[in-house]
Amino acid sequence: MQRISSENRPSTSPSQAQILWRCFGYLRPHWKITAGAYLMMVLIDAVAMINPQLIGWAIDHGLEADSASSTGSLTLAVGALLVLVLVKGLFTYFQGRWTEVASQNVAYDLRNELQRKITQLSFSFHDQSEAGDLLSRTIQDVERIRFLTGRAMFRVIEGSLLMLVTAVVMIVMNPLLGLMALLALPLLVVQSISFGRVFRPLSVVIQKQLATVTTRVEQNLRGARVVKTFAQEEAEIERFEAENRRWFDLSATAARLQAVNMPRLHLIANLSSVVILWYGGTLVINGQLTLGELVAFTTYMAQLVSPVRFLGMILPAISMAAASAERIFEILDTVPEVHEEPGAPELLERLAAEKRVCRGHIRFENVAFSYGRHASILKDITFDALPDQVVALLGPTGSGKTTVVNLIPRFYDPSAGRITLDGVDIREVTLNSLRAQIGIVLQETTLFAASIRENITFGRPDATQEEIEAAARDAQAHEFILQTQKGYDTPVGERGITLSGGQKQRIAIARALLTDPRILILDDATSSVDSETEHLIQLALERVMQARTTFVIAHRLSTVQRADLILVLDKGRIVASGKHADLLTASPLYQNIYNQQLKRGKG
Amino acid sequence: MGFGIGVSSPGMGPRGIIEQFSGGDNQRGAAFNRRVVVRLLAYLKPYKRPMLLACLAMLVVSGLTLLTPYLLKEAVDQYISQGDRAGLAHISLLTAAAFAGLYLATAGQQYLLAWVGQRVLANLRSALFRHLQQLSLGYHDTHIVGVTVSRVMNDVATINELLSQGIITLLGDTLILVGIVVIMLTMSPRLALLTFIVLPLMLGVTMWFSSRARVAFRETRTRVARVVGDLAEDIAGVRVIQAFGQEDSTQERFTQVNEANRDAHINAMTLSFIFLPAIEFLGVLSTAIVLWFGGRAVAADEITLGVLVAFLSYVTRFFQPVQELSRLYTTMQSAMAGGEQVLKLLDSPPEVQDQPEAGEMPQISGRVSLDHVSFRYRPDLPEVLHDVNLMIEPGQTVALVGPTGAGKTSIGNLIARFYDVSAGMVAIDGIDVRTVTQQSLHRQIGLVPQDSFLFSGSIAENIRFGRPQASDAEVEEAARLANAHDFIIAKPDGYQTRVLEGAANLSVGQRQLVCIARAILTNPRILILDEATSNVDSMTESLIQGALRKLLQGRTAVVIAHRLSTIRSADLICVVQDGQIVEQGNHDELLERGGAYRALYQRQFSG
Numbered sequence A: 001m002q003r004i005s006s007e008n009r010p011s012t013s014p015s016q017a018q019i020l021w022r023c024f025g026y027l028r029p030h031w032k033i034t035a036g037a038y039l040m041m042v043l044i045d046a047v048a049m050i051n052p053q054l055i056g057w058a059i060d061h062g063l064e065a066d067s068a069s070s071t072g073s074l075t076l077a078v079g080a081l082l083v084l085v086l087v088k089g090l091f092t093y094f095q096g097r098w099t100e101v102a103s104q105n106v107a108y109d110l111r112n113e114l115q116r117k118i119t120q121l122s123f124s125f126h127d128q129s130e131a132g133d134l135l136s137r138t139i140q141d142v143e144r145i146r147f148l149t150g151r152a153m154f155r156v157i158e159g160s161l162l163m164l165v166t167a168v169v170m171i172v173m174n175p176l177l178g179l180m181a182l183l184a185l186p187l188l189v190v191q192s193i194s195f196g197r198v199f200r201p202l203s204v205v206i207q208k209q210l211a212t213v214t215t216r217v218e219q220n221l222r223g224a225r226v227v228k229t230f231a232q233e234e235a236e237i238e239r240f241e242a243e244n245r246r247w248f249d250l251s252a253t254a255a256r257l258q259a260v261n262m263p264r265l266h267l268i269a270n271l272s273s274v275v276i277l278w279y280g281g282t283l284v285i286n287g288q289l290t291l292g293e294l295v296a297f298t299t300y301m302a303q304l305v306s307p308v309r310f311l312g313m314i315l316p317a318i319s320m321a322a323a324s325a326e327r328i329f330e331i332l333d334t335v336p337e338v339h340e341e342p343g344a345p346e347l348l349e350r351l352a353a354e355k356r357v358c359r360g361h362i363r364f365e366n367v368a369f370s371y372g373r374h375a376s377i378l379k380d381i382t383f384d385a386l387p388d389q390v391v392a393l394l395g396p397t398g399s400g401k402t403t404v405v406n407l408i409p410r411f412y413d414p415s416a417g418r419i420t421l422d423g424v425d426i427r428e429v430t431l432n433s434l435r436a437q438i439g440i441v442l443q444e445t446t447l448f449a450a451s452i453r454e455n456i457t458f459g460r461p462d463a464t465q466e467e468i469e470a471a472a473r474d475a476q477a478h479e480f481i482l483q484t485q486k487g488y489d490t491p492v493g494e495r496g497i498t499l500s501g502g503q504k505q506r507i508a509i510a511r512a513l514l515t516d517p518r519i520l521i522l523d524d525a526t527s528s529v530d531s532e533t534e535h536l537i538q539l540a541l542e543r544v545m546q547a548r549t550t551f552v553i554a555h556r557l558s559t560v561q562r563a564d565l566i567l568v569l570d571k572g573r574i575v576a577s578g579k580h581a582d583l584l585t586a587s588p589l590y591q592n593i594y595n596q597q598l599k600r601g602k603g
Numbered sequence B: 001m002g003f004g005i006g007v008s009s010p011g012m013g014p015r016g017i018i019e020q021f022s023g024g025d026n027q028r029g030a031a032f033n034r035r036v037v038v039r040l041l042a043y044l045k046p047y048k049r050p051m052l053l054a055c056l057a058m059l060v061v062s063g064l065t066l067l068t069p070y071l072l073k074e075a076v077d078q079y080i081s082q083g084d085r086a087g088l089a090h091i092s093l094l095t096a097a098a099f100a101g102l103y104l105a106t107a108g109q110q111y112l113l114a115w116v117g118q119r120v121l122a123n124l125r126s127a128l129f130r131h132l133q134q135l136s137l138g139y140h141d142t143h144i145v146g147v148t149v150s151r152v153m154n155d156v157a158t159i160n161e162l163l164s165q166g167i168i169t170l171l172g173d174t175l176i177l178v179g180i181v182v183i184m185l186t187m188s189p190r191l192a193l194l195t196f197i198v199l200p201l202m203l204g205v206t207m208w209f210s211s212r213a214r215v216a217f218r219e220t221r222t223r224v225a226r227v228v229g230d231l232a233e234d235i236a237g238v239r240v241i242q243a244f245g246q247e248d249s250t251q252e253r254f255t256q257v258n259e260a261n262r263d264a265h266i267n268a269m270t271l272s273f274i275f276l277p278a279i280e281f282l283g284v285l286s287t288a289i290v291l292w293f294g295g296r297a298v299a300a301d302e303i304t305l306g307v308l309v310a311f312l313s314y315v316t317r318f319f320q321p322v323q324e325l326s327r328l329y330t331t332m333q334s335a336m337a338g339g340e341q342v343l344k345l346l347d348s349p350p351e352v353q354d355q356p357e358a359g360e361m362p363q364i365s366g367r368v369s370l371d372h373v374s375f376r377y378r379p380d381l382p383e384v385l386h387d388v389n390l391m392i393e394p395g396q397t398v399a400l401v402g403p404t405g406a407g408k409t410s411i412g413n414l415i416a417r418f419y420d421v422s423a424g425m426v427a428i429d430g431i432d433v434r435t436v437t438q439q440s441l442h443r444q445i446g447l448v449p450q451d452s453f454l455f456s457g458s459i460a461e462n463i464r465f466g467r468p469q470a471s472d473a474e475v476e477e478a479a480r481l482a483n484a485h486d487f488i489i490a491k492p493d494g495y496q497t498r499v500l501e502g503a504a505n506l507s508v509g510q511r512q513l514v515c516i517a518r519a520i521l522t523n524p525r526i527l528i529l530d531e532a533t534s535n536v537d538s539m540t541e542s543l544i545q546g547a548l549r550k551l552l553q554g555r556t557a558v559v560i561a562h563r564l565s566t567i568r569s570a571d572l573i574c575v576v577q578d579g580q581i582v583e584q585g586n587h588d589e590l591l592e593r594g595g596a597y598r599a600l601y602q603r604q605f606s607g
């Protein structure tokens, strides 16, 4: 089972470095601009190192009264300052833009890969996963990786570099004073680390709690009708407030931590600059240091501590990004349970190789199936659906009808036995070529929030208006579509909310018919359609059914009794099979159903 | 500058996103809206004291921020250049004390603001949630779940940023700015005025950037919303996508929106990379001006060296609040847009509303009457029910049959008063349903909707939904009656089995059984079954019917079904066609009449 664990794995997991490494692998295609950006960074830092020197130099040399040379020095310093900042601005622009381009491309590639993977993962994956979770991985988690591979990494390297160089320069300028300034560093680092250690887990909890609150709202809205029906508004409010309250309590704790952290870092930096002022001032009084050097020193001091503060914010962000990366790679590394053999041929090619065409002969041979750890759902299913036959599946709720037909397009793979199409094991050909031969109306109607036309043409976007209308007519949908406000261009609302149950189903039928499949599967496709309309649909289908194998699941006997083969399922086994007349005598279960629906009706 | 979407906003539909953002677009340029601000400020009222304290702390912060460079100047001028060691030590201590005070005041201010902000956020969300509980189904028909979720979660958060942090930042920064200007002017008017030369340039650049940035960043939000919307659709429809082999075409579409998103972000950020160096240049320019002119002045002994040093430090500080304020302007814009949306939601009146004098619905005995009822879902949509008359006696089971889209579900919706009639009256026990509270009405009606919605949570929790205090035995009893017990205990975790999203791990019929159990458990006076067993086999269905018959003794039931065997034994069968009841009577009568019902019947049993 491809269950996604929602928990973050411990950050100590040995692979964290590997995970980060893998993230940076996504920069590889963009290595040129990345390298360019880092080059710019070095240049920017070089400029940053010169600035304080210039100011200090200007104060020491440019302020002597009346001397022309002092005015000259001053002008020189000021001019150099301006030129340097212009140059630096240029570097900053390119550095910023290139970093951005590279990291946005990383996000772009990752999102494409994720979307591709998500649409390819099998039904069993989607049974277990939650849409909100997949979305937040593709949007927020990728965003964190983007931050990591972009500005975060950049700032880490830049900050470390700047700190290192600043420290060296300070020590060279005045070893003692320099060392005193460096004393602040360990304190800042300790504060940052201890803050991160408390804050990071807390922020994870807060995010989770926020997600819980969001889910509460979402579930409440989706189930609005149910909430109203059962007059549970008050209870829902109570539940919401409990979660909301918990979120507040957590956030208040976080606020307290945060409120202290930054000011504390500032305090450490400020206090050490006071120390510099006092000690440096003493040195100036002693004549061991010039005033200009002291001013330059305080400027360097600010430069020295600013990356530390930034690192304090960025280090937690990096480990959060690692957690995000893990969540992303978890999906990317999931092997779809249903997958093609490497080099599998197209179905039609494969048949053509044997000089055959697809006729639609489906054969189940001792097929068994179970959903994950569940007990076996299907056992020993064997039957033959000959080309152009209508095969009906009948049986109690939960007996496995949907499960049987879901195996034909390989939405799931059997755990034992095999299924063949025209003698070819369906696992030996590509998925798309197999599914191209199959049209299916799923039991649960899923419409897209788009126009009726877009919904019908989903499987064949190039269909002409005539073809669309023909399919809609066969599905008995044409008439009601014309009665809607904008006809085929009427939007259907979120999940088709503004259509009646039967209207949705008929659009889904039209969608399947339009692809003109060799094999048609109708999984309880007319359960919300009245018998009259259903009969008309059947007539239309009969016209076109001649050239296709059809599987019909239905609970209404009137729907199934004309089938060429009726399979009666019970608890995952075929307990009887044959035509209507045979079953009436051979199968007690079928008899019962028949009595239930027909005989008593006549009596 | 990250994505404007909360950390978890599951289930955003694309239309929703687009609507949400186009909704935001309507607020274009409205950076300040008095009405919105005044209404939102009211949420701060209960927290006057902490806010005042925060203001006080802010004053201290501003004062100390202004004081420290001055102390620096004093240190240079009075002590270092005079060689006064004791004085230097003294002023160093003073500076240290000032920094310590700054630390305390900043921490205090930040904590108070964050606390109040979080509190207001929680309160606003509660208010919205409460309001949502009162809105009628009509609201949910026309609003995408994802959008409403994002109102409650994201928009509220943007407001919070403005309400708590914003106001204080605004005050604090303005104060600091004014303070710096005053101090600079008193220290050296000439130098100060020279510094301010840069100001108009700065303003110009900032305004240019803000107007460009507003457009660019709005674009990024729209683009990322498209990405989310597109992906949400792909996930919701993934089974259909695979069934129809449309993976490639969805990938193509996604790649396009993804690309647009990437480019919009690069564009927006590129603007920043022009803006930031420009501002830095202006900052350095004024430093250069101070240095050059100040340096000349020091040389000419017009000002002291200390003044120059202090000036240099004030100049750097001067640009911080300027930048803060321009950033605040952007925050304010999105907060205004968010605020408008939130208030709009809070102000939207429920279409179905309890009348002020509405009383409780007394114990229902079960007479339901529809009296010349006409109905349309929205004023701009066609009428779906025309002049419907129906009389149900207490204890009767009434069946509604008829073609799809005829209006059966709509009749059920009206009896439960999910919508109000456009004309005519729905009465229960002779009481117009509009004159009683909805809750007291709903508490006595059990409805099994056509689309069987289950919450994610355990099966037991779902069955218990309408009566959270029900005992395990009662839950099991209800499940037995609904014929759900057997399949539930066959599941590995029995009643504690988690219902996955979309109830994916239950067969469709099983979902219906759970819904029926849920309705039975509340022991309703009127039961409405809207195709409640359409996906259930007829054997199971007849078992349920048997159980219900006992249960419904003396209670009214409305049954909607297409399978005629489901409703054959009903006391009254109504054939609904095109929004009208065209035939009424029991099974035999209707067969005899040879009308629509007979036709339906023959169609189904012609086998």
Ligand SMILES: Nc1ncnc2c1ncn2[C@@H]1O[C@H](COP(=O)(O)OP(=O)(O)OP(=O)(O)O)[C@@H](O)[C@H]1O
Pocket (backbone or CB within 6 Å): A497, A498, A499, A500, A501, A502, A503, A528, A529, A530, B141, B377, B378, B381, B384, B403, B404, B405, B406, B407, B408, B409, B410, B411, B450
């Ligand atoms: N929420 C809604 N908003 C707007 N129109 C709606 C809404 N619900 C239903 N309709 C429209 O009202 C008409 C009657 O729908 P209703 O759901 O009552 O039909 P029904 O008889 O229950 O059909 P079915 O048997 O298919 O469930 C249909 O044309 C439908 O499109």
Ligand SMILES: Nc1ncnc2c1ncn2[C@@H]1O[C@H](COP(=O)(O)OP(=O)(O)OP(=O)(O)O)[C@@H](O)[C@H]1O
Pocket (backbone or CB within 6 Å): A127, A371, A374, A377, A395, A396, A397, A398, A399, A400, A401, A402, A403, A404, A443, B487, B504, B505, B506, B507, B508, B509, B510, B535, B536, B537
């Ligand atoms: N994704 C899943 N994960 C786990 N169990 C599942 C899943 N889907 C179905 N089941 C279980 O497998 C059994 C067979 O389900 P299936 O959907 O095939 O029934 P069905 O015959 O189609 O029933 P119905 O008539 O109600 O549609 C049921 O007991 C169901 O609870």
Ligand SMILES: [Mg+2]
Pocket (backbone or CB within 6 Å): A401, A402, A403, A443, A523, A524, B507, B508, B509
């Ligand atoms: Mg099924």
Ligand SMILES: [Mg+2]
Pocket (backbone or CB within 6 Å): A500, A501, A502, B408, B409, B410, B450, B530
């Ligand atoms: Mg209906």
